[in-house]
Amino acid sequence: MSLLKVRDLSVTFDTLQGPFKAIEGIDLDMEELDTLAIVGESGCGKSVLGHATMRLLDDIAVVRGSVIYRGREVYAMSQKELLEMRGKAISLVPQSPSASFNPVIRIGKQITELIEKAGVAHGREAEERALSYLDYVGFSDPHAIFDSYPHRMSGGMCERALIAMSTSTEPDLIIADEPTKGLDALSRKNILDMLQRMTAGSSLIMITHDLKAAAMCKRVAVMYSGEIVEIGPTRVVLEHPAHQYTRGLIDAQPSKGMKPIPGRHNISHKSEGCRFRNRCELVQSECVRHPLLREIEEGHMVRCHYA
Amino acid sequence: MELSLPGKLIKRLSDTGIKSLDQNPLRSLGIIILTVLVLAAVFAPYLAPHDPKQTGIPHQSPSSEHLLGTNDLGQDVFSELIYGTRVSLTIGFLSGIISIVIGVTVGIFAGYFRGWAEELLMGTTDVFLLIPSLPLMIILAAYLNPSMWNIIVVVGLLGWCSTARLVHSRVLQVREMQFIESTRALGYSDIYIIIRHVLVNTKDIIYAKFSLAVASAMLSEASLSFLGLGDPLNISWGEMIHFAFSRGGFANDLWWWYLPPGLMICVTLLAFIMLTMEGRKDSKILELI
Amino acid sequence: MSLAKGRARFFAGKALRYGITLVIILSINFAIPRAMPGDPMINLLGEDAVRVDRQMLDELRAQYGLDRPIQDQYIEYMLGAGRLDFGYSIHKNLKVTELIYDRFFWTLVLIFPSIAIGGLLALVLGAIAGFRQGSKVDRLLTGVSIFMYSCPSFLFAMVIVTIFSFHLGWFPLGNISSGRTQGFAYLLDIGYHLFLPVAILSAFEAAYIFLIVRNSITQIMGEYFIFVAKAKGLSARVIELRHVMRNVLPQFISIMALNFGFMVSGALIIEIVFSLNGMGTLIYDSVMSRDYPVLQGAFVFLTIFVLAANFLADVLYGITDPRIGDSMNTGKMI
Numbered sequence: 001m002s003l004l005k006v007r008d009l010s011v012t013f014d015t016l017q018g019p020f021k022a023i024e025g026i027d028l029d030m031e032e033l034d035t036l037a038i039v040g041e042s043g044c045g046k047s048v049l050g051h052a053t054m055r056l057l058d059d060i061a062v063v064r065g066s067v068i069y070r071g072r073e074v075y076a077m078s079q080k081e082l083l084e085m086r087g088k089a090i091s092l093v094p095q096s097p098s099a100s101f102n103p104v105i106r107i108g109k110q111i112t113e114l115i116e117k118a119g120v121a122h123g124r125e126a127e128e129r130a131l132s133y134l135d136y137v138g139f140s141d142p143h144a145i146f147d148s149y150p151h152r153m154s155g156g157m158c159e160r161a162l163i164a165m166s167t168s169t170e171p172d173l174i175i176a177d178e179p180t181k182g183l184d185a186l187s188r189k190n191i192l193d194m195l196q197r198m199t200a201g202s203s204l205i206m207i208t209h210d211l212k213a214a215a216m217c218k219r220v221a222v223m224y225s226g227e228i229v230e231i232g233p234t235r236v237v238l239e240h241p242a243h244q245y246t247r248g249l250i251d252a253q254p255s256k257g258m259k260p261i262p263g264r265h266n267i268s269h270k271s272e273g274c275r276f277r278n279r280c281e282l283v284q285s286e287c288v289r290h291p292l293l294r295e296i297e298e299g300h301m302v303r304c305h306y307a
Numbered sequence: 308m309e310l311s312l313p314g315k316l317i318k319r320l321s322d323t324g325i326k327s328l329d330q331n332p333l334r335s336l337g338i339i340i341l342t343v344l345v346l347a348a349v350f351a352p353y354l355a356p357h358d359p360k361q362t363g364i365p366h367q368s369p370s371s372e373h374l375l376g377t378n379d380l381g382q383d384v385f386s387e388l389i390y391g392t393r394v395s396l397t398i399g400f401l402s403g404i405i406s407i408v409i410g411v412t413v414g415i416f417a418g419y420f421r422g423w424a425e426e427l428l429m430g431t432t433d434v435f436l437l438i439p440s441l442p443l444m445i446i447l448a449a450y451l452n453p454s455m456w457n458i459i460v461v462v463g464l465l466g467w468c469s470t471a472r473l474v475h476s477r478v479l480q481v482r483e484m485q486f487i488e489s490t491r492a493l494g495y496s497d498i499y500i501i502i503r504h505v506l507v508n509t510k511d512i513i514y515a516k517f518s519l520a521v522a523s524a525m526l527s528e529a530s531l532s533f534l535g536l537g538d539p540l541n542i543s544w545g546e547m548i549h550f551a552f553s554r555g556g557f558a559n560d561l562w563w564w565y566l567p568p569g570l571m572i573c574v575t576l577l578a579f580i581m582l583t584m585e586g587r588k589d590s591k592i593l594e595l596i
Numbered sequence: 597m598s599l600a601k602g603r604a605r606f607f608a609g610k611a612l613r614y615g616i617t618l619v620i621i622l623s624i625n626f627a628i629p630r631a632m633p634g635d636p637m638i639n640l641l642g643e644d645a646v647r648v649d650r651q652m653l654d655e656l657r658a659q660y661g662l663d664r665p666i667q668d669q670y671i672e673y674m675l676g677a678g679r680l681d682f683g684y685s686i687h688k689n690l691k692v693t694e695l696i697y698d699r700f701f702w703t704l705v706l707i708f709p710s711i712a713i714g715g716l717l718a719l720v721l722g723a724i725a726g727f728r729q730g731s732k733v734d735r736l737l738t739g740v741s742i743f744m745y746s747c748p749s750f751l752f753a754m755v756i757v758t759i760f761s762f763h764l765g766w767f768p769l770g771n772i773s774s775g776r777t778q779g780f781a782y783l784l785d786i787g788y789h790l791f792l793p794v795a796i797l798s799a800f801e802a803a804y805i806f807l808i809v810r811n812s813i814t815q816i817m818g819e820y821f822i823f824v825a826k827a828k829g830l831s832a833r834v835i836e837l838r839h840v841m842r843n844v845l846p847q848f849i850s851i852m853a854l855n856f857g858f859m860v861s862g863a864l865i866i867e868i869v870f871s872l873n874g875m876g877t878l879i880y881d882s883v884m885s886r887d888y889p890v891l892q893g894a895f896v897f898l899t900i901f902v903l904a905a906n907f908l909a910d911v912l913y914g915i916t917d918p919r920i921g922d923s924m925n926t927g928k929m930i
Contacts, residue, residue, distance in 0.1 A: 103918075443624075548754075569755075
């Protein structure tokens with residue numbers, strides 16, 4: 001049985017300007033100890049997908065499709081089951097590390113409350129566990145961090161503390177939302193190494209705009225305008241991209257000369273057809289039809305008529 | 308079908324009217340109430356059935372002759388109430404204007420020029436915010452002759468602090484905007500920038516705050532008048548309640564004497580608060596008070 | 597710098613600010629009677645000054661030093677203020693300070709329970725409304741609060757007195773106790789007499805603070821760390837009580853303090869309506885007889901009280917919010 005199965009998942013937000021489709025027709029499968037990177041520009045719906053997987057979206061979001069965790073439909077769970085699942089079975093490493101901790105509660109207390117809630121350990125034992133996880137993520141003085149308030153810590157320190165917190169319950173699946181956002185190259189490498197080490201016993205979905213970060217995962221899914229446009233083994237996708245958008249992302253990296261993708265990401269995407277066609281250099285007549293995600297080789301799927 | 312130009316205009320007017328009523332019913336209600344009150348104040352001599360100073364049979368209950376009965380001197384309470392609208396609204400508006408002008412000036416200068424001016428102005432504001440305003444108003448009003456104009460000045464001069472604070476923090480935000488920086492770099496004078504850019508970008512909170520400043524000035528005036536510091540020649544709603552209280556109307560349960568002016572104060576204040584309501588959302592009051 | 601040192605500096609700075617404020621307020625009080633139109637003698641002594649005999653007037657004139665230069669008068673006044681000496685009420689034939697002491701006590705008896713009850717009520721109701729935003733309960737509570745906010749306290753008090761004291765006869769008027777009881781029964785008696793005034797004052801406090809607490813909860817509920825707490829699988833109750841309310845607390849304390857002056861004003865008015873023997877009735881009588889020394893003394897006493905309460909609140913605020921006075925506030929120490 002697979003760990004996580006997402007089928008035809010779509011999320012629509014009811015906004016004042018009318019309904020807005022954030023993601024549409026997403027299918028994903030995660031096995032035990034699997035690692036998957038979801039990459040794309042901001043606004044492509046990758047964070048929404050992460051949050052939808054944990055059923056964390058607001059009431060203004062209309063969710064269709066299904067998310068099945070270990071054979072159980074997440075959207076059919078009772079409130080109690082849902083609370084049990086979050087943080088214990090599926091754990092989120094949130095983005096914006098500095099804003100993720102409650103400013104008036106000590107870091108240690110915020111980690112311990114998760115460990116206790118998950119039922120992993122209690123009281124003194126839970127505190128010991130929190131301290132050892134702070135140690136694992138490389139704090140030289142875990143006790144000082146444990147007793148510290150978030151405002152005394154830098155963004156990078158908060159990020160590490162967040163990873164310690166999210167992994168302290170040994171979850172089956174960790175969803176890391178933009179773990180390298182806003183970090184310089186050195187800190188980014190440190191965080192990625194540490195994330196790899198800390199999530200060795202779990203499955204990982206890493207949401208990122210950073211292809212370097214994506215490279216540490218076994219598979220990568222590229223999202224554009226709420227859809228997966230390409231998914232496959234990381235080596236294959238990054239070295240032999242089949243979708244023009246993936247090629248654009250690769251060329252836009254600093255190491256490849258930062259060549260920007262022409263045109264602008266059209267968020268509303270009301271028109272039919274391929275959503276990337278207004279930016280695609282290879283656009284042809286067939287592109288007015290909406291392409292389906294099709295397998296072009298073993299495990300490598302792409303949403304393009306011409307790939 | 309294509310409409311003619313006047314037709315279009317009427318359609319547009321009614322559209323916006325109905326739309327704003329639909330989207331913002333409370334604000335529209337506030338505007339309606341205040342319009343009625345202002346009309347009553349302006350046309351008081353035509354609306355009042357009696358001369359409010361005319362004495363007659365005292366302590367009469369409400370009747371068709373005296374809609375709200377008479378007071379201890381036999382004066383018609385309803386007529387007094389209509390004339391009181393003039394006094395209460397005038398004091399509220401003028402005090403509100405004084406306090407908003409001082410508050411906005413202090414807030415803008417402190418926020419725009421920063422440095423020692425900010426220290427001095429906001430320091431003073433903080434000191435004034437700490438002084439309980441009613442006791443200070445009482446002292447000042449007690450020394451001055453009981454006149455409407457003195458009350459306007461006293462209430463206006465002591466009510467500006469919260470406006471100054473609010474405008475100050477808003478100006479600090481506006482100041483950081485990119486275009487202000489570039490306008491300064493182009494060599495425009497500070498006064499020009501303040502008037503053309505800073506004021507324009509703070510005007511929405513100034514309008515809302517003015518509405519609340521009038522409301523709070525009216526409340527202060529009512530309290531001072533209730534304590535007997537009102538103008539005996541220009542009787543406001545608060546002062547009517549003072550007379551009802553000190554001359555036996557309250558003790559003898561003559562509700563028609565003190566309840567109507569009290570309710571008028573409530574309704575007027577509510578109307579001013581309604582003006583600050585935005586759409587279906589909460590009132591701005593939460594940020595402003 | 598250590599946290600404790602940063603805190604100490606923060607509190608010392610606050611203390612200095614309050615000290616300066618106090619001096620400014622005393623100076624305003626010194627300036628008012630001398631700057632106001634009219635005979636400064638009458639401004640200082642009250643309108644009864646014209647009725648006292650020559651000899652006493654001369655004595656008082658000498659005491660206030662009105663014939664001496666203004667700076668001498670100022671020093672004399674400040675020294676007097678240091679001893680809490682605010683002159684003499686000819687009207688009441690008593691020293692102002694003595695007059696105030698007794699009355700002030702009863703005003704405090706009215707204010708403190710009202711602040712405690714009103715604040716607690718506001719916190720509970722604000723939480724109920726804030727966590728159920730847009731619900732019927734929320735709309736009802738918010739509507740009532742805005743109505744209370746726009747209702748003059750004396751009108752509200754007069755209506756309550758008319759209903760509960762005049763018509764129903766449930767509660768007494770005009771005295772703090774019946775004066776025949778002792779011990780615990782005496783306290784109960786006071787509670788009975790003060791029930792309505794305290795209830796009204798609490799309601800006004802609650803209405804105002806409620807709006808602030810509700811707004812504060814709305815803001816905090818939108819913070820990212822609340823989303824993170826949800827992602828951790830914490831129950832709504834834990835999030836509300838531990839994560840949200842803990843953040844409301846500092847703001848709650850500071851708004852309670854800022855509202856102290858408003859409560860003092862409210863208490864004065866309520867006392868007058870209920871004819872309770874406190875600062876309010878003292879001020880009312882003094883306004884009627886233009887007994888200026890008493891008005892000035894009362895103003896200074898009330899202001900010092902409000903200052904002290906605010907200082908206390910600032911200290912509490914510093915304790916409840918770990919960010920206050922922490923020099924590491926924006927520090928990066930990776």
